[in-house]
Amino acid sequence: DAGVTQSPTHLIKTRGQQVTLRCSPKSGHDTVSWYQQALGQGPQFIFQYYEEEERQRGNFPDRFSGHQFPNYSSELNVNALLLGDSALYLCASSHSDSPYQPQHFGDGTRLSIL
Amino acid sequence: RKEVEQDPGPFNVPEGATVAFNCTYSNSASQSFFWYRQDCRKEPKLLMSVYSSGNEDGRFTAQLNRASQYISLLIRDSKLSDSATYLCVVSLGSDKLIFGTGTRLQVFP
Numbered sequence: 001d002a003g004v005t006q007s008p009t010h011l012i013k014t015r016g017q018q019v020t021l022r023c024s025p026k027s028g029h030d031t032v033s034w035y036q037q038a039l040g041q042g043p044q045f046i047f048q049y050y051e052e053e054e055r056q057r058g059n060f061p062d063r064f065s066g067h068q069f070p071n072y073s074s075e076l077n078v079n080a081l082l083l084g085d086s087a088l089y090l091c092a093s094s095h096s097d098s099p100y101q102p103q104h105f106g107d108g109t110r111l112s113i114l
Numbered sequence: 115r116k117e118v119e120q121d122p123g124p125f126n127v128p129e130g131a132t133v134a135f136n137c138t139y140s141n142s143a144s145q146s147f148f149w150y151r152q153d154c155r156k157e158p159k160l161l162m163s164v165y166s167s168g169n170e171d172g173r174f175t176a177q178l179n180r181a182s183q184y185i186s187l188l189i190r191d192s193k194l195s196d197s198a199t200y201l202c203v204v205s206l207g208s209d210k211l212i213f214g215t216g217t218r219l220q221v222f223p
Binding site: 055 | 118145
């Protein structure tokens with residue numbers, strides 16, 4: 001039973017560039033959430049996707065956008081990258097029928113901005 | 115005020131010691147509570163859910179006090195492999211998880 005998978009594992013970009021991160025949820029899960037974890041901090045919620053729509057959004061600028069596909073996989077896009085976007089980006093999945101169950105995380109994508 | 119507050123530590127304890135972590139949360143409407151463990155440069159992994167009646171999983175005991183909006187985690191007989199960052203997490207339900215900054219534990223021989 002495959003867990004949450006994310007790609008790529010590591011990425012190096014320069015300021016002003018754009019990046020796309022990908023996530024496949026755990027088998028049977030239909031909801032995908034994205035988090036940003038800066039060094040020394042807890043993960044911060046970016047947004048959540050369900051039924052191919054953004055259901056909730058955290059306090060992140062419009063440079064952060066996403067998408068969910070019919071197979072429940074998801075992408076996170078960040079435009080006009082800033083040095084402060086350097087972080088571990090985590091994807092978590094859950095099932096909408098089990099709202100109080102914990103979310104399962106992928107290994108994350110470590111993004112470095114030069 | 116942060117939504118979830120934890121003592122960042124680090125807590126340095128010898129093997130076999132008992133150590134307790136505390137956490138407070140600000141939103142009284144919070145419905146779900148968890149402790150996650152995160153190893154260096156790895157993803158958070160669920161350690162245990164926390165229930166109002168308190169719950170135990172081997173050497174780990176979690177407590178929730180809804181009136182005080184307080185969550186705790188007790189680790190007995192600490193092992194070297196327990197060294198990690200412990201994240202206190204709350205949720206309003208089928209939505210975002212709200213994380214504390216984490217408490218770092220270092221168990222030494």
